[in-house]
Amino acid sequence: MEKSQKINSFILHILQEVDEEIEKGSEGITLNIAGNSRLMPEEKVTGEDFWILLRILKKNPYINGLDVRYNFVSDVGAYYAARLLQKQHNLVYLNLMFNDIGPEGGELIAKALHKNTTLKYLRMTGNKIENKGGMFFAAMLQINSSLEKLDLGDCDLEESTVHLGHMLKENHCLVELHMCKHNIKNCGIKQLCDALYLNRSLRYLDVSCNKITRDGMVCLADVLKSNTTLEVLDLSFNRIENAGAKYLSETLASHNRSLRALSVVSNNIEGEGLVALSESMKTNPTFSNVYIWGNKFDEATCVAYSDLIQMDRLKPDNTDVEPFMVDGHVYLAEVSNGLKKHYYWRPTYEEACTNSPNAGFTLVPVGEHL
Numbered sequence: 001m002e003k004s005q006k007i008n009s010f011i012l013h014i015l016q017e018v019d020e021e022i023e024k025g026s027e028g029i030t031l032n033i034a035g036n037s038r039l040m041p042e043e044k045v046t047g048e049d050f051w052i053l054l055r056i057l058k059k060n061p062y063i064n065g066l067d068v069r070y071n072f073v074s075d076v077g078a079y080y081a082a083r084l085l086q087k088q089h090n091l092v093y094l095n096l097m098f099n100d101i102g103p104e105g106g107e108l109i110a111k112a113l114h115k116n117t118t119l120k121y122l123r124m125t126g127n128k129i130e131n132k133g134g135m136f137f138a139a140m141l142q143i144n145s146s147l148e149k150l151d152l153g154d155c156d157l158e159e160s161t162v163h164l165g166h167m168l169k170e171n172h173c174l175v176e177l178h179m180c181k182h183n184i185k186n187c188g189i190k191q192l193c194d195a196l197y198l199n200r201s202l203r204y205l206d207v208s209c210n211k212i213t214r215d216g217m218v219c220l221a222d223v224l225k226s227n228t229t230l231e232v233l234d235l236s237f238n239r240i241e242n243a244g245a246k247y248l249s250e251t252l253a254s255h256n257r258s259l260r261a262l263s264v265v266s267n268n269i270e271g272e273g274l275v276a277l278s279e280s281m282k283t284n285p286t287f288s289n290v291y292i293w294g295n296k297f298d299e300a301t302c303v304a305y306s307d308l309i310q311m312d313r314l315k316p317d318n319t320d321v322e323p324f325m326v327d328g329h330v331y332l333a334e335v336s337n338g339l340k341k342h343y344y345w346r347p348t349y350e351e352a353c354t355n356s357p358n359a360g361f362t363l364v365p366v367g368e369h370l
Contacts, residue, residue, distance in 0.1 A: 010043040011052070022062050030065030030093060031057070035072075036345065047076025054080045058087040065093035069123070078105025082112035089118055097151075098126035106133025106155075110140040113147065121149040125178070125343075128156040138163035142170040153180035153206065153343075161188035168195035168202065176204040176364055180234075189216035193223040200229055204364040206340075208236040208263070217244035224248075225255040232360045234339050236265040236291070245273030252287055253280040260286055261363055263339050265320070266294030271301045278304040281313055289318040289359055293334045302330040317356040 014033050021029055031053075035044050045053075045068050057063055066084075073081070078101045084091065096109075106129030113119065129137075134157040141147070141164075152160075160182050168174070182188075189212050196202070217240050224230065240248075245264060252259060264277070274292055278301075281287050292305070306323035308314035316322065321332040339360035355362040 005048060005052070008043050008045065008049050008052075011045065011049060015056070018063065027062050028065075029063045030067060031063050032067045033071070034067050034095075034346075035070035045071035045073060045077070047072070047074045047078075047080070050077035050080040050084075054084050054087075057084060057091070060088075061090055064090045066091065067093070067095040068099065069095050069097035071099055073099035073101060075102055075105035075108075077101070078108050082108040085109070085112040085116045085119060092118060092120045094119060094121070095123040096127060097123045101127035101129060103128075103130050103132040105129070107136045110136035113140050113144050116144070117146045119147055122147060123151040124155060125151045126154045130156045131158055131160065134160050135163055138167045141167040141174060144171075145173055148173060149176040150174060151176075151178040152182075153178040153209075155181075158183045159185070159188050161191040165191040165195040168192070168199045171199075172201050174201055176206075177202060178206040180206055180208040180210070182207075182210060184210035184212060186211075186213060186216040186219075188212075190219045193219040196223045196227050196230065199227075203229055204232040204234075204360055205230060206234040206360075208234045208238070210238055212238040212240065214241050214244035214247070216240070217247040221247040221251040224251045224259065227256075228258045230259060232261045232339065232363050233259060234263045234360065235267065236263045236339075238267055240264065240267045240269065242270050242273035245269045246276045249273075249276035249280040252277075253283045257284065257286050261289035261291075261318075261339060261359060262287070263291040264295070265291050265338070269295040271296070271298035274301040275304045278308055281308055288315070289339075289363070290314070291320045291338055293320045297332055299329065302332050305332060306330045318359065 011033060014031065018029055018031060033045055050073055053066070057066065073096060077099065081094070081096065085094070101124070106124065106127065110133070134152065134155065137150070137152060138160070141150070160179065161184055164179065184207055189207065212235065244267070248262070274295060274297070277290060277292070281290065302323065305314065305319070305321055309316060309323060317337060320335055320337045322335045323330050324333055337356045337359065339358070341357035
């Protein structure tokens with residue numbers, strides 16, 4: 001009424017449901033206004049709608065999460081999101097994934113987090129904040145002391161590792177960092193590795209969909225010999241090949257006892273490298289999850305992973321392959337498990353969103369819904 005603005009029926013419906021939850025005595029509610037829900041026709045949330053959300057949420061003690069992924073929030077909404085982060089002292093989860101937020105909006109949100117002490121998980125995935133916006137996030141992370149999970153994947157950042165590397169040397173609370181599609185090359189992964197020698201908080205590193213090759217694995221394998229905090233490593237859709245896989249497997253077999261999950265999906269690895277990774281599982285009791293689909297399987301690979309599964313060293317839910325027999329030969333079929341299968345989309349029904357397709361989030365929890 002204040003803004004003489006048309007009521008967004010989708011937001012109204014969600015808020016009515018939340019009222020019912022509050023009347024039942026529920027607390028810690030996540031307000032889910034995602035624009036990609038197929039269960040009900042939704043009206044996309046705009047930047048102007050976010051002003052209304054700010055007014056509703058800024059003094060609401062029952063709501064601690066806000067999911068507005070796949071809407072039209074834009075830089076206008078980012079301004080109100082920044083104000084929300086300054087005024088709402090219960091918010092621990094904010095998902096702004098794919099909302100047409102640009103560099104200016106990214107700057108506003110990053111600066112709002114300089115003094116915020118409550119937000120633990122922020123998803124900026126798919127907002128094209130570019131290097132300009134990314135710089136403000138890197139600077140913010142040297143100051144912020146509460147953010148534990150940050151997703152800057154697919155944000156049109158290019159070789160951001162210099163600034164994020166400096167941040168990792170200073171920041172001691174960030175637990176999970178997503179840097180997919182950052183155009184990271186071998187020199188970039190080396191800069192990250194230099195920081196990981198000093199960092200003692202990061203447990204989940206996602207550098208998928210970059211340009212990392214076997215030379216980058218020399219640095220990463222070396223840092224894993226001394227780093228004792230990293231538990232989940234996503235190298236999917238790079239090009240580490242046999243040599244890179246062997247560097248990792250040697251470290252995992254002989255030195256590292258903290259890494260629990262590794263994804264090397266679609267890395268142009270052949271049988272020799274894949275078998276080496278399977279061998280490291282036999283001597284490393286901590287290494288429990290491995291994802292290898294999209295590489296070049298030979299018969300030795302199929303036999304090696306079949307044996308791991310049959311001897312119960314590799315649980316079927318902890319890998320993305322399943323053995324089957326044809327004419328006395330073992331083959332591997334793909335199964336829908338992974339570190340983050342539901343990264344860009346979610347199942348129609350929430351109960352379909354089980355742990356095995358999203359093992360990375362299960363292995364590194366930092367709180368309910370996070």
